Amino acid sequence: MKIDVEQVKARHSLSAVIGRRVKLRKAGHEHVGLCPFHQENTPSFRVNDTKGLFHCFGCGASGDVIDFIRAIDGLDFRGAVEFLANGDLPAADPIDRVKAERIERAERIEATKEAFRQWASARSITGTPAEIYLRSRGITGPVPWSVRFTYAPIRIDKETGKPGPRLPALIAACQDVRGKIVGVQRIFLDREGRKARMTNPKLSLGQTRGCALRLGDVARRIVLCEGPEDGLTLRQRHPDASVWVSLGTGGLAHVELPPEVEEVILAGDNNAPGRAAIEAAELAYTEQGRKVRHVFPDPRFEDWNDELQQKVKCR
Ligand SMILES: [Zn+2]
Secondary structure, three states: OOOHHHHHHHHHHHHHHHHHHHHHHEEEEEEOOOOOOOOOOOOOOOEEOOOOOOEOOOOOEEEEEHHHHHHHOOOOHHHHHHHHHHOOOOOHHHHHHHHHHHHHHHHHHHHHHHHHHHHOOOOOOOHHHHHHHHHHOOOOOOOOOEEEEEEEEOOOOOOOOOOEEEEEEEEEEOOOOOEEEEEEEEEEOOOOOOOOOOOOEEEEEEOOOOOOEEEOOOOOEEEEEEOOHHHHHHHHHOOOOOEEEEOOOOOOOOOOOOOOOOOEEEOOOOHHHHHHHHHHHHHHHHHHHOEEEHHHHHHHOHHHHHHHHOOOOOO
């Protein structure tokens, strides 16, 4: 018998399937519980019915309903699909799904608006912790308008809309293909211009996929790299080049480029994910009919900013 995998997936509400094995409680539009894949006392296991995905922020376990059944019951793919197709399991309510999608869309729009508010509140980095931070990374001289400083809330309560405490942050504008600012990336700092002590001080808000931080104008040839520090380093080294930043390894191959851009120089990181990202990006932009080549920092250095600072890789 042939089983339609997508249909099997769509038919089940993930939280209901997982809820039979893990005690879940509702938190916003997601469910949370104690992760069944590692020992923990505070719940870091989240289930999102709209996306049909679970994720554990403790051990990194993640996937869809089939991955969950496979992992928890030790089944292979086919076994898990059959279990879902034949089992007496709670079915997803299509109305709930539509409702959840509507909520998610509203949240996305709100996030984009908040990104723009934070951007609008930002000012020049001169005399701010952002300037100290960049100087400490060897980036001197003026930065383009797309890199600024603000005090931003780390998070905003989804239920109440109330912002959390504000921290100093370098804020970078994320522009879509038409040049519209649709998202931001913040690097949270302390008052002395060091990266804030949190698990991930680099947080984006609003839309970043398909977009780029532009450190130079639209040009026939652009240099494209992953992170703002590397981008500012490359711009300092090649003042005539227009350097753009994908704001993340995963986005390097997906920046939607204006038609004026004929040539892309991919500036990679010297590590396995960096090289894989360059390979994917090379393929993507070549397929779009653009001229593509890649460059890497000297092999002794992990990335362009390390090279600038002569910070040799540890082995
Ligand atoms: Zn876990």
